[in-house]
Amino acid sequence: MKQRGPVPPARDELWAEAAVNAVLGTRRVKHDDQSENRMVDFLLDPVDGTGPVVALEVSSTIDGSRQRLWSALHSKYDQPIPGLQGDWIVQFTPGTNVKKAFGPLAALLVRQERADLDKIGLNGWNDSTALGSFPDPGHEADLQELTKLNVVSAQRVHSDKAAGRIFPTELLSGVARSTADAIAPYIDEFLVSELGEDKVGKLAQHPDREGHLFLWADRGHLDIMMSLTNRFVPTGSPNAPSGLHTIWLGSFNVDGLVYRWNDSGWAIHEVEQRTTM
Numbered sequence: 001m002k003q004r005g006p007v008p009p010a011r012d013e014l015w016a017e018a019a020v021n022a023v024l025g026t027r028r029v030k031h032d033d034q035s036e037n038r039m040v041d042f043l044l045d046p047v048d049g050t051g052p053v054v055a056l057e058v059s060s061t062i063d064g065s066r067q068r069l070w071s072a073l074h075s076k077y078d079q080p081i082p083g084l085q086g087d088w089i090v091q092f093t094p095g096t097n098v099k100k101a102f103g104p105l106a107a108l109l110v111r112q113e114r115a116d117l118d119k120i121g122l123n124g125w126n127d128s129t130a131l132g133s134f135p136d137p138g139h140e141a142d143l144q145e146l147t148k149l150n151v152v153s154a155q156r157v158h159s160d161k162a163a164g165r166i167f168p169t170e171l172l173s174g175v176a177r178s179t180a181d182a183i184a185p186y187i188d189e190f191l192v193s194e195l196g197e198d199k200v201g202k203l204a205q206h207p208d209r210e211g212h213l214f215l216w217a218d219r220g221h222l223d224i225m226m227s228l229t230n231r232f233v234p235t236g237s238p239n240a241p242s243g244l245h246t247i248w249l250g251s252f253n254v255d256g257l258v259y260r261w262n263d264s265g266w267a268i269h270e271v272e273q274r275t276t277m
Contacts, residue, residue, distance in 0.1 A: 084164035121153030
């Protein structure tokens, strides 16, 4: 059997590594190239020899179904949609078949624009039908189509820069509380998951190094995106197990900012824009 060569880090792992190196002044000395069992993602040493030595694990999701959903959404909706004039925020579900939904969803949104309707949703409050009224037959058919596609809602964003794009999300809106109190529980949920326990277990293999976990928030968590964008400091501390020295939290929806937590509390750091990497 032909032996597989070394495997380079994934893009999300490289982004996390770059952020950590930028803040700590470290550099890579080794990465998980799939040649060893249970190797941590990165071993980092200080550039000048005086900083921390770090074992770094990176994780991009809690939910495997979300990971598959967002991978498919990125490949289908990363460009303007032919025939669409405005920009739309669309709430998908993990049950959405993104490939099959693409054409019917685009056609549905074009019909919305032609009817001068700015929103359609399976909950009354996020639909254009007036309160206390029933949708007309055409709109009722579109609501049934939305149900078949496993799409919850769509809302048009009015902007002079609209280019016929679909901005996917798993939430209708990204309203973040100023206390950002959803962040520590979000991390705790990951830490007690099977994947989280595996990541922490790998870090425990390096007791001579600081164990660092970099967690990319699921894209549907707009509360985390909004908290980070507005530089809200999270409340509370995650229940970090022994051996986990530092937790980093980033959002794929936010460039140039990451959270860091350790025994000293929370900090927000400016890092290099991912688009420049």
